[in-house]
Amino acid sequence: MYRYDEFDHDFVGQRVAQYRDQVERRLSGEITEDAFKPLRLMNGVYLQLHAYMLRVAIPYGTLNSTQMRRLARIARDYDKGYGHFTTRQNIQFNWPKLSDTPAILEELAEVEMHAIQTSGNCIRNVSADHFSGAAADEVADPRPYAEILRQWSSNHPEYSFLPRKFKIAVTGAERDRAAIQVHDIGLHLKRNEAGELGFAVYVGGGQGRTPMIARKIRDFLPEADLLSYTTAIMRVYNLNGRRDNKYKARIKILVHETGEAEFARQVEAEWDKLKASELKLPDADLRAIAAYFAPPELQDRAEGWAGLAARKKDDEGFASWVRQNVTPHKHPDYGVVTISLKPIGGVPGDATDVQMEAIADLAERYSHDEIRVSHEQNLVLPHVALADLEKVYHALLEQDLATANAGLITDIIACPGLDYCALANARSIPVAQEISNRFASAQRQQEIGALKIKISGCINACGHHHVGHIGLLGVEKKGAELYQITLGGSGDENTSIGQIVGRGFEPEKVTDAVETIVDTYLGLRESAEETFIDAYRRVGPEPFKEALYGKTSRAA
Amino acid sequence: MMKVLTANRLTDGIAVWLGANGRWLERIDHALIARHREAVDALEQAGQSAFHDNLIVDVAVIDVDEVDGEIYPIRLRERIRAKGPTFRTDLGKQAEFQQASAA
């Protein structure tokens, strides 16, 4: 894992000291709210409906147990005993006092964490495949490049006043678990025919009110050119991005309005000037950063195989958890464990202080001290020996963390929505809870198979509804909540944006509507192997419209 | 027309309402209700001055009704602010003031 060097410690330390002073001056009335608001936002402090909210960065979603314990302590000492893991691989605390936030940031700095660049029109926390460095299907660990981007973009004057926020995601596998095509820049790390590492570069994806799929503007960018090329993209954006209209300011609009080919040409022209500059990454630097992410020394634990098979036979609960929540590791004697933060009827992404501490203990004992946060609002133990799975399972079970639903219909993403968020039109979490309860049966979930439901409480799309197989968007109509349903979205290597299926549903009807959609799918799929998204792509929206609205109102 | 003045307290962000006694209250029950234009203007002015005095932020005049003698905000958003998250009745005003309202 990356460790702060002296520079990082100084930088974060200075930032906390500055912030402490700013808060003191604000509380004493020396500075106005108008002057202070951008300062607190630069340090991750928002104001929500009930209280302030603190968003803490978890770079590329990687944490160690010390850091997780510290998050638990902050939840207990300064908040109300829980935190919310988000689709941006961050954690949010919902109830901190403004006057406590400097102390919280100090506590974070002690364990090499901060809240810098979690808000504002800068390059935000770089997100990455949550299975990085562990997944069997990975070409190389993309996190060193995320770290390079983090170092380069942190406090970079050229990127502190971009036209709008800027999100970068990286993946190192063909199977895209980081939704890179709906980010401002998506980087897919791969090898060329000569075996060298480089990136396919996607630009201009995004969600929000104008969802767009990123365009691939380069198929192979050598790794050494990462910063020069990204700088070229940022310069074209900084110069031409629309600052006149907040809703048209993201790079996706620029790429769309300029045209993919012309945009790529402008980037290449800019890059020509930068290619040979000091932005070219020396190999020694690349290897030095990569060394921080060197895989842990994993001993062979072949004894796990036999034991695992036997235990699975004895315990159906354990067997289905292994089937659903454990995925292949690079090392055949190990597995990657997804800890579901989606108990049936629970709040997606929430974890209590006690749960966080239990997970920290497990990571320390069984996963080489590593934990990941996934953009699907779950946690991951990346390096667990098959021989230890049963112990991990039982410990998770005790904490209500062993729900065997990763990737199934109850593994729902939901933004905070109107229960917390000042921008919301409708609630998200209670809708997720009701759907989860409706589909509680493990057997029924298995029968339905892979199905992603994603819910946002307004068009900002923090809950990724545009890329949900079934997406739910809360809107406000005549003072009441209404949910618009989209179908056919997907946020992986075959990214697609969901299409609105028809008029929206009232809160008390939306779960029935989801059930109708699921039943329609079950009725028309060619076999149990044909997943919801595959079936939808084959048949299109019509059968679902008909089931929801009847034949006559097809035009709805 | 019925309106009350609400905001979040600067120091801790907690939702507050302007009371009849001129103080910022942590619950909506005893908020001062403005029933005509001049009263609403007075609320707005009170909000402005509290904002300039750095007591509160995000000031807003909101529409309310009276139901069974209790103040009932028209928008769901404001009802949630007045109570707390709908799926966690152990949090927010609904939890903190349970005792008081049961009494």
Ligand code: HEM
């Ligand atoms: C304080 C609460 C929040 C506020 C004020 C907020 C604000 C916003 C806004 C204004 C946008 C639209 C940006 C645009 O289209 O230019 C947005 C997008 C987004 N937010 Fe949030 N958000 C909040 C909470 C969250 C949470 C909890 C998550 C993670 C669960 C999240 C993740 C995202 C994502 C993934 C997007 C869409 C990606 C994109 O930028 O296109 N946000 N948010």
Ligand code: SF4
């Ligand atoms: S999608 Fe809207 S309601 Fe949900 S967290 Fe984002 S801004 Fe808030």
